[in-house]
Amino acid sequence: MHALSMRAISKRFKNVVANDNITFSVRTNTIHGLVGENGAGKSTLMNILYGLLEPDEGDIFIGDRPARFDGPKDAIEAGIGMVHQHFMLAGPLTVTENIILGSEPGGGLFLDYKKARAFVSELSERYGLKVDPDARIDSISVGLAQRVEILKTLYRGARIIVLDEPTAVLTPQEVGDLLKIMDKLRKDGVTIVFISHKLREVKLITDDITVIRAGKTIGTRPTRDVDENEIARMMVGREVSFKVDKKPAAAGEIKISVSGLEAFNDKGLKCLKGVSFDIRRGEVFAIAGVEGNGQSELLDVLGGMRKPAGGNVKLFDKDMKATDITGASPYRVYDNKVAHIPEDRHKRGLQLKFSVKDNLVTSLIHKPPFSNALGVINSGAINSNAAEKIETFDIRCGSAEINAQNLSGGNQQKVVIARELSKGPEFIIIAQPTRGVDIGAIEFIHKKIIDLRDSGVAILLVSAELSEIINLSDRIGVIYNGELLETMESKDASEEKLGLLMVGITGKNKGGAQAGDKNA
Amino acid sequence: MIKMLKMFKSTIFNKFNKLTLTALLFVLTAAVIAAALLLGPGGEASAQTGAAEKILISVRSKITAEGGMHREVTVSDDAKIIEFAKNEFFGESYPLETGENFVAISKTDTGLMRLSKDFEDAEECAGVLVVEKDLYFTTRMQIKQSVPVYFDRNLMDKASVRFEFELPSSVIKIQRDKKNLARQFGAFTANEFALNAQANVDLFYQFNNYGPISLVIMILAAVFGAAKINRRFDFILIPLLAIAIAFIFAGIVILAIGESPFAALGAIFKGAFGSQTAALNMLLAATPLIFTGLAVAFAFNCGLFNIGGESQLMVGAFAAAVCGYYLELSPYIHIPLVILAAALAAGFFASIAGWLKERFEIHEVISTIMLNYAAYSLLGYMVLMPCFKESGPNPQTKEILSSAVLAPFFHRHALNYGLIIAILAAVFIWFLLYRTTTGFNIRAVGLNPAAAEYSGVNVSKMIVFSMFVSGALAGLGGAERVMGVFHKYNSTAFVGYGFDGIAVALLVNNNPIGVIFSAALFGFLKTGGAFMNREIGIPVELVIIIQAVIIFFMAADKIVKNLLKLKE
Numbered sequence A: 001m002h003a004l005s006m007r008a009i010s011k012r013f014k015n016v017v018a019n020d021n022i023t024f025s026v027r028t029n030t031i032h033g034l035v036g037e038n039g040a041g042k043s044t045l046m047n048i049l050y051g052l053l054e055p056d057e058g059d060i061f062i063g064d065r066p067a068r069f070d071g072p073k074d075a076i077e078a079g080i081g082m083v084h085q086h087f088m089l090a091g092p093l094t095v096t097e098n099i100i101l102g103s104e105p106g107g108g109l110f111l112d113y114k115k116a117r118a119f120v121s122e123l124s125e126r127y128g129l130k131v132d133p134d135a136r137i138d139s140i141s142v143g144l145a146q147r148v149e150i151l152k153t154l155y156r157g158a159r160i161i162v163l164d165e166p167t168a169v170l171t172p173q174e175v176g177d178l179l180k181i182m183d184k185l186r187k188d189g190v191t192i193v194f195i196s197h198k199l200r201e202v203k204l205i206t207d208d209i210t211v212i213r214a215g216k217t218i219g220t221r222p223t224r225d226v227d228e229n230e231i232a233r234m235m236v237g238r239e240v241s242f243k244v245d246k247k248p249a250a251a252g253e254i255k256i257s258v259s260g261l262e263a264f265n266d267k268g269l270k271c272l273k274g275v276s277f278d279i280r281r282g283e284v285f286a287i288a289g290v291e292g293n294g295q296s297e298l299l300d301v302l303g304g305m306r307k308p309a310g311g312n313v314k315l316f317d318k319d320m321k322a323t324d325i326t327g328a329s330p331y332r333v334y335d336n337k338v339a340h341i342p343e344d345r346h347k348r349g350l351q352l353k354f355s356v357k358d359n360l361v362t363s364l365i366h367k368p369p370f371s372n373a374l375g376v377i378n379s380g381a382i383n384s385n386a387a388e389k390i391e392t393f394d395i396r397c398g399s400a401e402i403n404a405q406n407l408s409g410g411n412q413q414k415v416v417i418a419r420e421l422s423k424g425p426e427f428i429i430i431a432q433p434t435r436g437v438d439i440g441a442i443e444f445i446h447k448k449i450i451d452l453r454d455s456g457v458a459i460l461l462v463s464a465e466l467s468e469i470i471n472l473s474d475r476i477g478v479i480y481n482g483e484l485l486e487t488m489e490s491k492d493a494s495e496e497k498l499g500l501l502m503v504g505i506t507g508k509n510k511g512g513a514q515a516g517d518k519n520a
Numbered sequence B: 001m002i003k004m005l006k007m008f009k010s011t012i013f014n015k016f017n018k019l020t021l022t023a024l025l026f027v028l029t030a031a032v033i034a035a036a037l038l039l040g041p042g043g044e045a046s047a048q049t050g051a052a053e054k055i056l057i058s059v060r061s062k063i064t065a066e067g068g069m070h071r072e073v074t075v076s077d078d079a080k081i082i083e084f085a086k087n088e089f090f091g092e093s094y095p096l097e098t099g100e101n102f103v104a105i106s107k108t109d110t111g112l113m114r115l116s117k118d119f120e121d122a123e124e125c126a127g128v129l130v131v132e133k134d135l136y137f138t139t140r141m142q143i144k145q146s147v148p149v150y151f152d153r154n155l156m157d158k159a160s161v162r163f164e165f166e167l168p169s170s171v172i173k174i175q176r177d178k179k180n181l182a183r184q185f186g187a188f189t190a191n192e193f194a195l196n197a198q199a200n201v202d203l204f205y206q207f208n209n210y211g212p213i214s215l216v217i218m219i220l221a222a223v224f225g226a227a228k229i230n231r232r233f234d235f236i237l238i239p240l241l242a243i244a245i246a247f248i249f250a251g252i253v254i255l256a257i258g259e260s261p262f263a264a265l266g267a268i269f270k271g272a273f274g275s276q277t278a279a280l281n282m283l284l285a286a287t288p289l290i291f292t293g294l295a296v297a298f299a300f301n302c303g304l305f306n307i308g309g310e311s312q313l314m315v316g317a318f319a320a321a322v323c324g325y326y327l328e329l330s331p332y333i334h335i336p337l338v339i340l341a342a343a344l345a346a347g348f349f350a351s352i353a354g355w356l357k358e359r360f361e362i363h364e365v366i367s368t369i370m371l372n373y374a375a376y377s378l379l380g381y382m383v384l385m386p387c388f389k390e391s392g393p394n395p396q397t398k399e400i401l402s403s404a405v406l407a408p409f410f411h412r413h414a415l416n417y418g419l420i421i422a423i424l425a426a427v428f429i430w431f432l433l434y435r436t437t438t439g440f441n442i443r444a445v446g447l448n449p450a451a452a453e454y455s456g457v458n459v460s461k462m463i464v465f466s467m468f469v470s471g472a473l474a475g476l477g478g479a480e481r482v483m484g485v486f487h488k489y490n491s492t493a494f495v496g497y498g499f500d501g502i503a504v505a506l507l508v509n510n511n512p513i514g515v516i517f518s519a520a521l522f523g524f525l526k527t528g529g530a531f532m533n534r535e536i537g538i539p540v541e542l543v544i545i546i547q548a549v550i551i552f553f554m555a556a557d558k559i560v561k562n563l564l565k566l567k568e
Helices: A042-049 A072-077 A095-100 A113-127 A142-155 A172-187 A199-205 A228-236 A295-303 A330-335 A345-349 A379-392 A409-421 A439-454 A466-472 A495-502 B002-015 B018-039 B079-091 B153-158 B179-184 B190-195 B210-229 B231-256 B261-273 B276-301 B309-326 B331-360 B364-382 B418-435 B437-447 B449-454 B459-486 B497-507 B512-536 B541-555 B557-564
Strands: A002-013 A016-027 A031-035 A057-062 A065-067 A080-083 A160-164 A191-195 A208-213 A216-222 A254-264 A270-280 A284-288 A310-316 A322-324 A338-341 A427-431 A458-462 A475-480 A483-489 B057-063 B069-075 B104-107 B113-119 B129-133 B141-145 B160-166 B171-176 B187-189 B200-205
Touching (some): A002 A191, A016 A042, A016 A191, A031 A172, A072 A080, A080 A142, A113 A142, A113 A172, A142 A160, A142 A172, A172 A191, A172 A199, A191 A199, A199 A228, A216 A228, A228 A439, A254 A295, A270 A483, A284 A495, A345 B449, A409 A439, A439 A458, A439 A466, A466 A495, A475 A495, B057 B079, B069 B079, B210 B231, B231 B512, B276 B497, B276 B512, B309 B364, B331 B459, B437 B459, B459 B497, B497 B512, B497 B541, B541 B557
Parallel strands (some): A016 A216, A080 A160, A284 A458, A284 A475
Antiparallel strands (some): A002 A057, A310 A322, A475 A483, B104 B113
């Protein structure tokens, strides 16, 4: 019995075939993984299912009845709910208000808030989706906001819920909670389509997996019959290695020395409480930690975008002559052969409305050959630079004139990396290098980082992916509540060990500290 | 039922794509124009005639399309009445039976006397019935009644005057400002005549201006076609469609108030392109809008919405007026110096808003609005200070020296070299924004300040700098008005340019080169609209409706994009 089947769906945009004869069936009361690289056609397929797009060919069946959706309204009526990667919530309103928005209980002009609140409480109780119905969306964490999105679909009577990369924005703990919720929903008779890049999660929670590649269905398999490597191979179309091949580090002299660094966050709270570390040339130093423990602020301070409240940062040249860059502007930081791959490429790393070729020269534009002494831009140099970088970094963008926002996550990240590496850095800050990046590109990026290390660059790596940290780094520091708790060699690290340290449990005070609910 | 409608809708859209629909629309429009041309202007207008019981004096005036008049007055053969008629209907000031102003007097078959005369220019018809040429335009006339003050009371009671007008067929509307006169226009006694001393009669002419409209429609069609073929021209489509929709909407409004849209649009075109003076007027109106449009566009590229162009222009104008009067230099130094002073004054004034933003995070919309009021009051005070104020009752500054005057292009028209400066400024701003590192960084700050900061741009500096340049541009607009047009500063002459600049910039999506064309369009609407108001009596506010609709559709560009089925 299928809750949903989409048969022979095709959709073309101008000259691109986004979906080519895709067939996708989901058994009732299961969690169905939908995987594929960015741009494979998953989003198009789901937008067709949700009535946002009209298929050129093909039929949709809900249960065994054919369905035709002219808009999300029709899809919602047919019992389909969608939780987008970017939440569609109104910040200043409460949880309850957001859930009932658009289909409010109560007659006529008046809103029966009490009834609505009771209903929301009951709903969240039933599915174990604990949220405070009166909390403002602004004040709750990303994980809780996601629960609100799920509650919203349940409130509208969804029996089939599509979760579009729900774990990309969550901390490891929140991911665990979400998987539990999904399990509970399944037990309650809800059918879930789960879209994710994280194959481990897909393998863990789903019953079936459908792989899409380049607009075509590659196959649907029961999850127990396939392993992660096989899924990856189906997605990419070739063998993918998750293991990073690297030689032991040939660490040289100290390149950067951070000592006693202190800083305040945007809320005015002290978020760095004396962080100290050194990184040598040809070494990857990674910082692991649950998000919100000071990593972002540390990156901002090192990159020159946040003024430190104490401590200092020193860079050393080959003769060990120190340059103090504490509190320097980003401009001066880059002038000292530092490059920075920021954690949020949409906010910092890219000008989304600039073309790819312009994005490849932001922060380099004032230097020759891109401009002359009078500040007049040399577009020829920009074009040839773009052509070269697109070639060497395999940036798939069609044309260098296209806006960065139209690129897939992986290609966007390649643009950032290409630009930062062209600064010829001796020290590079790399944050979340593979967040929202598809598998093929992850492999490429990891290889680049190791190449960089082997060429003698000092690297600071911050990532939420513990496997990435352990694979890529030579030494790992764990940050908790603004302090570096412990530094260890990567070969001594394991996910379990790091996981404990990340929530503040050190060897000295076992079971003592707890990861405070920072959003409470 | 709804399903069927939806099916119908989708069939229509699938069967006829947008291009076909657009083409169809143009064919229809062309057909309507052709029909209108064939049928010709229908207004065979003439003043109504009424019969009076005892007609002693009959006045027939034939007004020609060129603005002249032939008048015939028929009276009984009575020396007193003939004398009266001569005085009243041909003008006492003109010596009779001599030279050009000869009044022919002949006897009719019925034994009455006929007095007749041609006036080359209707303005000459002094006396009781005056046809005045409009001060600015030849095509509108005012027929004025004047009082026969020295009229024989005895005769006045007995006399009955009958008027007849023969008007050229292009007169489409006769408007009288006194209702009682309207009622009795055909015939009334001399007494009533005297009572209606100040009644005005306006004659409105129709312009057979289907030509320019058809031309414009053809150009529009060509551009649409080009954009359909080559996607690169997409960016022109949205403003053009917004303009087209605005004109169609205005046409509907004109129809609704009972006037002819073609006559109105014809008048607008004639007012802006009808003569050399008209075209110069249009460019003169456009010049300050180029400056203020650039000011808004430049700030917008840095993500700043500068609403203070209004006061920045005034500050620039005041600075130009003061420096233009107080410095005594050779024009080669004086002119650049005055321009520089205006730009600097306005630039620094605008920088206050930039500084408030980068230092205290006060939104520039708030601060520039507040600074507008501060400037109004401050300049209103300064203009009264003895050191600046011209002697006399008017609150205005002393006239600038001739060495600071921007030379006009043509004799007797104020259009001056400021226009060249405006166009150069637009090109310079385009170059600055798109061909220099500073512009690159400004645009980066405008789109995403966080990313710009990350890439090493000093965001605060850029904000202050952009506000400075934006204000300086508005200040240049003030300098042009003072140095080229008004030659002095007062509190009323500089109103409106700054706010129009917002619309000018919005229309072309803040593109500096586009601002030139956008300002020309607004200049066209302004001069054409004023002309239309004078010529056919349609209120000038109609032009504001057109501007408002254009801006609405530019701001709501999603609607237009949907109409055109454009992808983001």
